[in-house]
Amino acid sequence: MAKNFSALKAALSPEAQSKVTQKTEQMLQEMPLHELRQARGLSQKMMAEALHIQQPAVAKIEKRTDMYLSTLRSHIQAMGGELEIVARFPEGSVKIQNFSDL
Amino acid sequence: MAKNFSALKAALSPEAQSKVTQKTEQMLQEMPLHELRQARGLSQKMMAEALHIQQPAVAKIEKRTDMYLSTLRSHIQAMGGELEIVARFPEGSVKIQNFSDL
Structure with a gap:
């Protein structure tokens, strides 16, 4: 596409x-994670299956305001996406590379 | 600018x-975090002072491949930037909002 x-x-x-x-x-x-999941047409149950965790664990992740980058990355990958970490400066944006190989 | x-x-x-x-x-x-810091004209010592941590702690963060979003955010803010979390899909990109208030 x-x-x-x-x-x-x-x-x-x-x-x-x-x-x-x-x-x-x-x-x-x-948008927050739970809205993004809904926009992707996914339920918490489907996410739980893709991530090999229990449904309450998915609900918990969606409520968190802080988490490990690796947790967020696998969550976004389970939705079919890729995590991108960007540092925005007035002079321009830079992708942060340290975490490409999580 | x-x-x-x-x-x-x-x-x-x-x-x-x-x-x-x-x-x-x-x-x-x-680029990785340490290159971004250098590109911003900052030393590990300056970062340590801005973050109220010791210089070896800055070095450690720059070597990590995984960390809490809040740690990364404060690190980027110490460089004068803003952390942006983006989920990239073939159909388009979405900013993740859960972490705006860290």
Whole structure:
């Protein structure tokens, strides 16, 4: 899907491409873990099965405000995603690499 | 600086804006914590002072491949940045919100 989107975008005029980029940036949604899971069409039970843990453990993770990066990474991977750790500075953003091999 | 950049970019033709956006995306660098610190012109000693910890503790954090989100956040804040947790999916990226108030 990402590839199709890029191809579609590349075929547009520069003006239109610029508009698409702007829209895409605005669309970077912010949501808590449980909403993200629901948006992905997953139940806590399905997450528990994918992570080989019990359902209450999934509920507990979704309520936490702090956790190990490795826990968060496996949680996001169970939803079919990839965790990205970004340090945002006024001068630009940097991806943090230490945790790529968790 | 971010504001000046935005103003400069807004003054460009749509074609040029599109090129700038592309370049900016390519420039999202990936680096480990100690390189990011060096790029920010900071020493381990300065980090230790900002974090009210000992210098060996800073060295230890920079070598870790896993840690609590709160530890990473305070480390990045000591460099003048903000931690952003992103879940990347083929359909798009989502910022994770649970940890905004650490």
